[in-house]
Amino acid sequence: MKKINRFVPVNIPRLYRDERKNINECLKTNWISSEGKFVKEFEDKFSKYNKRKYGIAVSSGTAALEVAVKSLNLQKNSEVIIPAFSIISTALCVIKSKLKPILVDCDRETWNVKPEDVIKKINSKTSAIIITHIYGLPVDLSKIIKIAKKNNIKIIEDAAEVIGLKYKNKICGSFGDLSTFSFYANKHITTGEGGMVLTNDKNLYLKCRSLRNLSFSNSYFDRYNHDDIGWNYRMTNLQAALGCGQLKNINKIIKKKREIGNMYYKYLKDNNSFILQTNKTKYSKNIYWVFGILLNKNSKYTRDEVMKKLLKYRIDTRPFFLSMNKQKIFKKLGYFKNKSMKNSEYISKNGFYVPSGLGISKSDIKYVCSVLNKILD
Ligand SMILES: Cc1ncc(COP(=O)(O)O)c(C=O)c1O
Numbered sequence: 001m002k003k004i005n006r007f008v009p010v011n012i013p014r015l016y017r018d019e020r021k022n023i024n025e026c027l028k029t030n031w032i033s034s035e036g037k038f039v040k041e042f043e044d045k046f047s048k049y050n051k052r053k054y055g056i057a058v059s060s061g062t063a064a065l066e067v068a069v070k071s072l073n074l075q076k077n078s079e080v081i082i083p084a085f086s087i088i089s090t091a092l093c094v095i096k097s098k099l100k101p102i103l104v105d106c107d108r109e110t111w112n113v114k115p116e117d118v119i120k121k122i123n124s125k126t127s128a129i130i131i132t133h134i135y136g137l138p139v140d141l142s143k144i145i146k147i148a149k150k151n152n153i154k155i156i157e158d159a160a161e162v163i164g165l166k167y168k169n170k171i172c173g174s175f176g177d178l179s180t181f182s183f184y185a186n187k188h189i190t191t192g193e194g195g196m197v198l199t200n201d202k203n204l205y206l207k208c209r210s211l212r213n214l215s216f217s218n219s220y221f222d223r224y225n226h227d228d229i230g231w232n233y234r235m236t237n238l239q240a241a242l243g244c245g246q247l248k249n250i251n252k253i254i255k256k257k258r259e260i261g262n263m264y265y266k267y268l269k270d271n272n273s274f275i276l277q278t279n280k281t282k283y284s285k286n287i288y289w290v291f292g293i294l295l296n297k298n299s300k301y302t303r304d305e306v307m308k309k310l311l312k313y314r315i316d317t318r319p320f321f322l323s324m325n326k327q328k329i330f331k332k333l334g335y336f337k338n339k340s341m342k343n344s345e346y347i348s349k350n351g352f353y354v355p356s357g358l359g360i361s362k363s364d365i366k367y368v369c370s371v372l373n374k375i376l377d
Contacts, residue, residue, distance in 0.1 A: 061182025261288025
């Protein structure tokens with residue numbers, strides 16, 4: 001197989017005519033900050049798409065999580081259950097709100113937490129659960145939601161990696177008290193950087209709106225008299241203009257993402273050197289945020305060696321998230337001491353993902369697969 005000269009980046013986003021038209025409108029009309037019609041339009045359309053009443057557009061998925069957790073006003077030092085295998089933002093939003101993160105290990109096949117493992121961690125100190133759907137497959141969440149409701153435990157559903165995915169025919173991001181999203185350039189729809197919180201609860205909506213905007217006073221004259229410790233986590237009209245355009249193309253995007261994922265799956269599924277994330281479960285079909293590869297115990301190379309070899313073939317990859325209990329900063333601060341997260345640690349150490357953005361060509365997917373099958377035959 002011939003090495004190619006061009007570089008295959010890990011993500012190429014895809015922009016459509018609608019985004020360009022909207023951005024031009026912002027530039028022509030001077031509405032470039034967080035004021036402007038596209039922010040409200042994006043909030044309304046995105047919440048409607050996800051079957052929620054209210055949307056609060058913010059500057060990132062991390063900001064969405066921080067605003068969502070703080071808006072719940074949970075009792076200080078109470079426990080919040082989170083997955084061990086996730087982006088660090090999942091733990092940071094808990095710690096920054098002076099709450100205690102409790103880790104749940106993931107499953108080896110879906111890379112998501114299992115309901116029974118989450119339920120085991122619930123006790124009288126639990127105030128909330130963050131349900132994070134991982135890499136394109138949803139958490140099996142009905143039992144978790146049911147038990148949380150019964151025990152007055154709040155649910156934040158992080159749907160950053162599964163925009164447009166359905167769980168048992170209901171859209172992800174429509175469960176829980178609040179749901180959060182990221183629109184970073186590698187997400188299913190992008191605003192460059194950006195995020196959103198969705199809810200059906202008017203009071204939570206008002207609180208999130210206030211927190212994202214430094215909790216300014218609502219009074220015209222008393223504007224600079226702030227009533228909480230908020231953030232400037234506003235989304236700009238330019239970003240929302242991108243978001244509105246992307247949302248118009250969401251069906252096409254989802255179809256394309258699945259095509260990319262299914263193509264990788266077809267060419268790689270018979271290779272016994274690695275394990276792929278489940279293609280479908282009883283309750284859902286993978287929407288493939290990124291295409292992950294998990295090396296087997298008997299792999300002849302380590303993950304880092306494989307990534308290095310792929311780079312030689314001009315193929316860019318990324319390692320999987322690092323298990324929360326292995327994070328340098330959390331060790332330094334004394335979190336998760338002596339906690340073993342067997343699966344999450346294994347996945348962190350042996351997993352990586354290959355180029356899977358919307359802009360990838362079929363020939364590049366085939367190239368990546370043939371290189372992988374050659375290195376790990
Ligand atoms: C599940 C999940 N939540 C939150 C985030 C954070 O989003 P952002 O990068 O927009 O801050 C990410 C980012 O990849 C994510 O995967």
